[in-house]
Amino acid sequence: MSKQILRSGISIGANIHEAVASESKKDFIHKLGLTVKEARETCYWLNLLKDSEYISNVEFTKLNNSCEEIIRILNSIILTTKERYTNS
Numbered sequence: 002m003s004k005q006i007l008r009s010g011i012s013i014g015a016n017i018h019e020a021v022a023s024e025s026k027k028d029f030i031h032k033l034g035l036t037v038k039e040a041r042e043t044c045y046w047l048n049l050l051k052d053s054e055y056i057s058n059v060e061f062t063k064l065n066n067s068c069e070e071i072i073r074i075l076n077s078i079i080l081t082t083k084e085r086y087t088n089s
Contacts, residue, residue: 003055006050013040013071016033016039017033019032020033033082037079040075044065047061048061
């Protein structure tokens with residue numbers, strides 16, 4: 002499980018990096034959408050790590066809150082970009 006969370010967590014940063022270099026607004030939105038999926042997967046693995054008692058509830062809460070905040074930020078960026086993309 003720890004390897005899975007490492008992969009999904011690293012993928013968040015890699016996908017953001019790819020989104021910044023995207024060729025169009027549509028591509029940017031798509032790549033950030035993939036990033037949200039990776040962040041949600043990371044939250045899933047965090048839950049499994051907590052449920053298996055690999056990490057404590059305190060550690061889980063801190064990490065999960067950060068993960069959820071990343072998702073909120075990404076969703077906000079996607080929404081703002083979509084609004085600007087459709088209004089231009």
